[in-house]
Amino acid sequence: MAKRVLIADDSEFMRNLLREILAGDFEIVGEAENGVEAVNLYEQEDPDIVMMDIVMPIRSGIEATDEITTDDPNAKIIMCTSVGQEEKMKEAIKAGASGYITKPFQKPNVLDAINDVVPA
Amino acid sequence: MRLDIRELGQFNHLASQGAQRAAASLSQLTGVKMNVEVTDVSLVTDSVLQETFGGRNFVGVSVGLEGGLSGETVLAFERERAETLQKLLLNKAGASQALAQSSVSELGNIMIGGFIDGWANHLHEAINMTPPTYLEAKGTRILPRETLHAASGKGVFLFESRLEAMNVDLDFSIYMLPEYQEFVDLLSRSPSEPAIPANKLRAFDGLAKRGAHRAAEQIGMMTGMETSVNISRIRFVPLTGVPAQVGDETMVGVVFKLTGMPSGYLVILFDERSAKSVASAMMPGGMQEDGIGAMTEGAVKELGNIMTSGFIDGWANVLGTSIEHSPPNYVHDMGSSIMSPVVSKLGQRQDYAFVIDSAIEMGGQQGHCDIYALPDERELAKTLSALPSNA
Ligand SMILES: [Mg+2]
Numbered sequence: 441m442a443k444r445v446l447i448a449d450d451s452e453f454m455r456n457l458l459r460e461i462l463a464g465d466f467e468i469v470g471e472a473e474n475g476v477e478a479v480n481l482y483e484q485e486d487p488d489i490v491m492m493d494i495v496m497p498i499r500s501g502i503e504a505t506d507e508i509t510t511d512d513p514n515a516k517i518i519m520c521t522s523v524g525q526e527e528k529m530k531e532a533i534k535a536g537a538s539g540y541i542t543k544p545f546q547k548p549n550v551l552d553a554i555n556d557v558v559p560a
Numbered sequence: 561m562r563l564d565i566r567e568l569g570q571f572n573h574l575a576s577q578g579a580q581r582a583a584a585s586l587s588q589l590t591g592v593k594m595n596v597e598v599t600d601v602s603l604v605t606d607s608v609l610q611e612t613f614g615g616r617n618f619v620g621v622s623v624g625l626e627g628g629l630s631g632e633t634v635l636a637f638e639r640e641r642a643e644t645l646q647k648l649l650l651n652k653a654g655a656s657q658a659l660a661q662s663s664v665s666e667l668g669n670i671m672i673g674g675f676i677d678g679w680a681n682h683l684h685e686a687i688n689m690t691p692p693t694y695l696e697a698k699g700t701r702i703l704p705r706e707t708l709h710a711a712s713g714k715g716v717f718l719f720e721s722r723l724e725a726m727n728v729d730l731d732f733s734i735y736m737l738p739e740y741q742e743f744v745d746l747l748s749r750s751p752s753e754p755a756i757p758a759n760k761l762r763a764f765d766g767l768a769k770r771g772a773h774r775a776a777e778q779i780g781m782m783t784g785m786e787t788s789v790n791i792s793r794i795r796f797v798p799l800t801g802v803p804a805q806v807g808d809e810t811m812v813g814v815v816f817k818l819t820g821m822p823s824g825y826l827v828i829l830f831d832e833r834s835a836k837s838v839a840s841a842m843m844p845g846g847m848q849e850d851g852i853g854a855m856t857e858g859a860v861k862e863l864g865n866i867m868t869s870g871f872i873d874g875w876a877n878v879l880g881t882s883i884e885h886s887p888p889n890y891v892h893d894m895g896s897s898i899m900s901p902v903v904s905k906l907g908q909r910q911d912y913a914f915v916i917d918s919a920i921e922m923g924g925q926q927g928h929c930d931i932y933a934l935p936d937e938r939e940l941a942k943t944l945s946a947l948p949s950n951a
Contacts, residue, residue, distance in 0.1 A: 451666035522673025527686035544588045
């Protein structure tokens with residue numbers, strides 16, 4: 441059965457790109473435009489993986505990750521970020537992220553990251 | 561508060577590396593190969609911002625920074641180039657306007673993310689970014705209002721990295737404008753020499769402008785042409801980047817070595833057409849010469865002598881020092897080839913330089929002249945430090 445993925449990114453362009461990359465191999469169960477929507481959709485859909493942007497309005501990806509993993513310590517969240525700062529990565533891991541990929545990414549990077557976190 | 565020049569060089573280097581990363585991201589997203597032409601940092605006032613941005617239509621993406629560093633980062637494309645970019649990013653017809661804007665915003669977000677990573681790692685502190693804001697604006701309105709306000713006060717530090725595309729018309733700039741006081745604090749964290757007191761920066765800026773105006777007046781007197789100083793700014797650049805910045809156009813001009821406090825070089829360059837018009841204006845009977853020959857050479861040397869005296873007199877008076885200049889060394893070559901030997905001599909003592917860069921326009925589009933002053937940074941720092949605070 442295809443793994444169920446939730447995409448959280450404020451950029452429509454980036455959501456489209458991720459959808460194109462994941463289509464076929466995964467089932468996209470929802471798309472969030474900010475951290476609050478991401479938390480709500482996570483509770484509603486209980487996805488296997490979340491692809492989570494860091495810089496989003498209303499609530500950041502790091503805050504959303506913190507909230508999701510507090511409720512569900514087994515949540516698998518991959519940060520998709522334009523920011524490669526060491527300190528930011530530490531924050532993300534502390535918030536409960538399982539992995540990260542840096543934008544811009546290509547299909548193999550995304551698939552590898554997912555495979556590391558939730559082996560097929 | 562003393563600004564450590566070496567630390568300023570370090571930040572310039574980080575910005576340059578950041579621009580390389582940003583360029584790589586753009587290449588990956590669009591398939592267009594990009595070159596980072598040069599990264600410089602200048603302390604600019606509102607008038608320089610007007611000169612830099614004025615009259616052009618921009619599409620931009622702005623991202624606010626907080627945390628390890630506060631300020632604004634703006635990616636600015638001239639409008640037509642933004643359209644080229646949208647086509648490259650979307651690569652399909654019929655994409656909505658909203659998606660086109662979203663693609664540019666996200667590109668800006670990704671590039672700026674790459675741009676600031678090195679800064680954050682250097683500061684050992686996270687830099688938080690706001691979500692990107694898509695902007696369409698004319699002139700300086702592409703910049704945040706607070707920046708323009710700050711520029712009219714103490715001035716702002718403007719980092720500019722110019723990116724140039726191969727084969728496609730996609731050149732644009734990344735601007736980084738750190739919050740003034742915080743950046744000054746960063747530059748004075750661990751003071752070492754050479755250093756310039758922060759409160760002398762405006763005096764330095766005034767000095768650069770004064771020199772340019774004196775030189776422009778001299779052209780006016782010698783040629784009868786009306787002159788105006790179009791741009792005058794102080795850039796802090798890696799010396800290796802200076803020749804490329806001057807460009808490959810064939811120039812006619814003079815190079816002077818300066819001795820005294822500070823020592824350094826002054827280079828005055830005319831494009832060929834402008835050299836002929838000033839030479840012709842200086843001869844009572846006009847110019848009887850095809851091309852650039854001995855008559856033009858004589859005129860440019862003479863004019864150069866007088867401009868240089870005007871330029872450095874203004875400096876010496878303010879600084880309370882004495883500065884002398886060598887006889888003119890006449891040059892007629894590609895701009896970059898003229899600058900290379902100057903840069904390599906100065907480069908024996910320093911890696912970065914404050915380049916005082918002025919453009920003088922001569923009335924009725926008759927010509928254009930660029931002046932580059934490159935002082936020895938240690939001596940400059942020492943002289944500026946010695947200035948009384950009310951200078
Ligand atoms: Mg985002």
